[in-house]
Amino acid sequence: MITELTGGKLIKAGELYSAQDVFTPTKPARITFVEREVINDKLVAALRTPGKQLVVYGHSGSGKTTLLVNKLHQLYENHITTRCISGLTFEQLLLDAFDQLNNFYDAEKVYAAKRNVSSSLQAEYVGIKLQAGAQISSEQQTNQQRVLPPQLTPQTLAKFLGTARCCWVLEDFHKIEPPEKRKLAQVMKVFMDMSDEFSFLKIIAIGAVGTARQVVEYNAEMRNRIAEIYVPLMTDVEIREIPQKGEALLNFSLSSRVKNGIVMYSSGLASVCHQLCLNICFAADIYETLPRHAEIATAVLEKALDRYLEDASDTLKSSFDKALRQLRKGKFNNGRLILEALLQCEQDGATPAEILTKIKERLPDYPSGNLTLYLKQLQTDERGALIRHDAGSGRYSFSDPIYRAFALTLFGQEHSEVDLTISREDLARALNRLFADVGTLREVK
Template sequence: MAIYNINEVFTPTRPARKNFIKRKPLDKRLQRALKTPGMQVVIYGHSGSGKTTLLLNKLKELNLKFVKTNCTANMTFDDLLSNVYIKLDKELPPKKIDKEKQVGGGKLSLATIASFNSSTTSENTTERSFISPFSSIELTLSKTIGEKESIWVIEDFHKLEVDVKSKLAQLMKVFMDLSDEYSKLKIVALGAKNTAREVVELDSEMQNRVSEIYVPLMNDEEICKIVENGTNLLNISAKEHVINDVVDHSHGVASICHQLCLLMCKSVDIDSTDEYDSGVELDFEDFNFAASEYIQQVSDTLKSAFQKAMKIPRSNEILSCLAENDIDGVELQDLVEYINENFDAVEITQTTLEEPLSKLSCADHGSVLMYNEQSENYSFKDPFYRLFAKLFLKESHKKKRLSASEVNKMFNQLILSAKRSYSNPSNNLANSTDTLFNDKSDIDDAEKLSNKWKKSQSRINRTTE
């Protein structure tokens, strides 16, 4: 029997290896793109959809070498090039640069200059650097990566500024033009859902030269396979209703599934494959422990997300609608109809909600919501966000104006209430001495939220006990 450490099996913070679930249509599409000389690749989708895991496992399977750059919001084009050169252990020869006539990549940061051992004089600068006319930068970088028979993987492409994205789009053309000489040379950019559209819009010539691969959130069967495959590797099992609850709460996000499974294993003290066939079976109390711990882990994120979200116009109406509907979310027109029917305001249209919905789905504003391009539904990021929103909306409606300290206190109480709905299932919210709810209807609604997230059209055969 092979022995696996639990951190090899359930990997919420890094790409899955041992417990990688292959998604055949995506896998074939990506393989064709990677094997086509000159074809540049853009992999895009929601955070947590499995973009990086998909790519890294395919690169390993095809035995392709790569150099990877993780983008940040403040990265310049110079920073990106510097990152690649350092990782390839490559330097350009020293050259003389007239500061008054300098063109191209711009001024390097002190950290980057230091990495190339630069020296300065009062009038001119002599340094080991890649600052040069733009065409020279493109050609030199392309050949350097091509000689290494590598692929350049650019993660979080969407975080870059528009001017940096534009230069990278131009660089993709250079990579493509050199593919006759270097057949494996290409850029693979990973990013949020609009990444592919941005690349083409920045340079229209890339329209037929980029393979756009959309990675949707996982479906129920794929999330289920993560649980089943992981428990098999650890030689334990999980009851069917527990698997169903993990599937429901993961909401298509593999990292949430991995985190819940990891925490359930911690609940029964499983740190590696059970060599002794102890018959460990994960049950409701293990899931409740995992859900409670998960809420505690993301509590600051939850509070921050909702504090940002509530500053957006129309957020209260939008969140109210989604909290009252199925966890799978609603279409834009349904949102419009709900708001027009339930709020005393000027009648709105779909156009009215486009901007607030975009912001509520954006990381800069907390990413409380997500948009599913397949179903065309807007929904909460995951059921934990929906639970928190339900509790938050009930409490915030009791008092129209809250001070900053009152808001912070309320958020802390909401986190405790959300945890309690899982961590103490035998003592429901009605029996809690510090419950937030003042009437029976509030309590009933909260109890229904505890872990009753059964989807209306699940693909998994669910049973009740």
């Protein structure tokens, strides 16, 4: 028997899979990848149209990365990915793409892969590489401080990418500062103009945000050459396919009650679905494809949920811990004050002035300089990245609905000391609020 799975890949009965390759809460799904009909046509058309640039956006966890990884494997010869973090400059982005192209232009690698690359282009690549590299060794600079060699213009990068038939994926592009974003829009323009010569040239900017314009800002003239693709949360029908594919691959079956439960708790978030399924496997001692088919008892869902809540609690705790930690004993607990003020503002965020007003209601002498500094810090990973800034509206908000929900339970009762132990009930309540939020998000689009 042969079962057809994703992307035309054939999976033979009798093949062994590990539970972690089947259920992938923290990485892009491959063998349990579920095709997303609503978006598929639009995405495929955009990927196939020469010169079309892409902006892919949607709620964190909606499946943007997974969708692209799978579609690019099906449709595109090569791609490179740059992961954006806040503070990264446009020059660093170009350098990162350039470095990754080494696989296509390094003489030994070209030879080993029997690729046909013109020697003049190879020489040009190596020349720039030497320059970029020389700066590091001579001045002992870190990657962060490397300077862009003057020859590495967007046009040159386009030529290297285009010849390698490689598209460039920029993950989390919303984290880049607005001036740097604007420079990228200009590179997109260069790529569009050069697509006559290199039809594969493409930038795909991905952002975990509500609108395409929060990912990249570009002018009206470029508009019809950029495809804006919104990735909604998965539908219940799509989510249900994940445990269904898993059952076939690992050779077990779940009752429809368990599957209904999984779908319900997932609320459109595939990562929750994968995690619950994986927990179910572990609770039932399934680590790889079973030699003999097994029915899984309904009670394992309970166990899987418990485990999920415990783990979620640890992750949340550590993020809040980072945000609230006071490095120096100052007059104010800035992190806490700001998060509490944000809680009193609208869910879609507040301007610094609104936040300051809220804080001053309690502490009239709170300095606005502290606010500016901590609004920046609270967005960094070192501080748990609990909040984000939307350059379009100028508002700050919780970067994920679960943080807001969790902050509500954490600060709901007035403690003088912040207590970071979370009861299961509190967490369940937070998750329920999150699910309610996600539910409304799903209705909006």
